[in-house]
Amino acid sequence: MKTYGKVLPFFLLSLAAIVAATALSVYFPIWGNIPLNIILPIYLLITTKMVSFEKIKLSTLIIGRALTALTAFTLLPPRALIITLAILMYINISEATVSDFKKKRYWNGIAGLAMLASTHLLFNSQWTSVLTGDNMGLVHIGYYMIQAKGILLWAVAYTLWNWNFVTGEFSPSVSLYHLAILATPALISAAFLNPGIWVLARATSLTSGGVFQIACKERVEKELQSPGFTAFVSYFQKSVVQIPLMIAVIILSVLSIVVS
Numbered sequence: 001m002k003t004y005g006k007v008l009p010f011f012l013l014s015l016a017a018i019v020a021a022t023a024l025s026v027y028f029p030i031w032g033n034i035p036l037n038i039i040l041p042i043y044l045l046i047t048t049k050m051v052s053f054e055k056i057k058l059s060t061l062i063i064g065r066a067l068t069a070l071t072a073f074t075l076l077p078p079r080a081l082i083i084t085l086a087i088l089m090y091i092n093i094s095e096a097t098v099s100d101f102k103k104k105r106y107w108n109g110i111a112g113l114a115m116l117a118s119t120h121l122l123f124n125s126q127w128t129s130v131l132t133g134d135n136m137g138l139v140h141i142g143y144y145m146i147q148a149k150g151i152l153l154w155a156v157a158y159t160l161w162n163w164n165f166v167t168g169e170f171s172p173s174v175s176l177y178h179l180a181i182l183a184t185p186a187l188i189s190a191a192f193l194n195p196g197i198w199v200l201a202r203a204t205s206l207t208s209g210g211v212f213q214i215a216c217k218e219r220v221e222k223e224l225q226s227p228g229f230t231a232f233v234s235y236f237q238k239s240v241v242q243i244p245l246m247i248a249v250i251i252l253s254v255l256s257i258v259v260s
Contacts, residue, residue, distance in 0.1 A: 007176070010223035014212065015180040021208035022184050025065070026201050029072035037065040037207045044214055054214055061207040064088055068200070085203060086122040093119060096165045105168050107242040111161045111249035118157070118253040121148040121260050122199060146196045150256030155198045157252035159186070164236075164245060172233045173224040174213075181209035
C-alpha cells in the first residue's frame with residue numbers, strides 16, 4: 001500500500017480530469033456533453049468487460065446525459081428534463097437507502113430517509129439558456145439550475161450522506177476516488193458562483209468519474225491504496241462517527257426545506 005504522499009498525485013490527476021470533463025459537459029450540453037458523457041460511455045459499454053451493476057449504472061447515467069442533450073437540441077421540453085432528473089435522484093437515493101438497511105447500516109439508512117423527504121426541492125428549477133446559436137436554433141450553452149434557496153444546505157447533506165454510503169459499500173480506494181467525484185460539483189459551483197448548478201454537476205461528475213473509473217479500474221484500485229486512509233474509513237464506520245453524521249444530515253435536510 002502507498003502513503004498519502006504517493007496517492008495524492010493520482011488523486012489530484014483524477015480530480016482535474018473529472019472537473020474538466022464535468023464543466024465542459026455542464027456548460028456545453030451539446031459540444032461537451034455528447035462526446036464526453038454519451039459517446040465515450042457507450043463505447044465503453046460495447047468494448048469493456050463489466051459486471052452487471054456497472055452496466056446498469058452506466059446505462060442509467062447515459063440516459064440522463066442524453067436527455068440533457070435533447071433539451072439543448074430543443075427536442076425535449078425543459079420541464080420534462082427537470083422532472084426526470086429529480087425522479088432519477090429519488091431512485092438513486094432510494095436504492096442506496098435500501099442497501100444500507102439491508103446491510104444493517106441503520107444510521108446512514110435513516111439519514112437517507114431524511115434525504116428522500118427533502119429531495120422535492122429539486123423540482124424548483126429551470127433550464128437556463130445563456131447563448132442560442134443562429135444555426136438551427138440550437139442552444140450552445142445552457143444548464144439545468146436549481147432555484148430553491150436551500151440547495152446549498154441540501155447539497156452538503158447529500159455529499160455527507162452519499163460519501164458515507166460509498167465508504168460502507170466499496171473499497172477504501174474507491175471511497176477515496178469518490179471524494180474527487182463528490183468534490184467536483186462543489187468546486188464547479190464555487191468557481192462559477194452558482195450553487196444552482198450543483199445538481200446537474202453532481203449527475204454529470206458521476207458519469208465522467210464513472211467512465212474514468214471503469215476505463216482504469218485496476219489502476220484506480222492500485223494507485224489509491226493507502227493504509228492511512230483505510231484506517232480512517234474503518235474508524236469512520238464506527239457509531240461514534242455515524243450517529244453525529246446522521247444527525248447532521250437530518251438537520252441540514254430539514255433546514256434546506258425551511259429556508260426554501
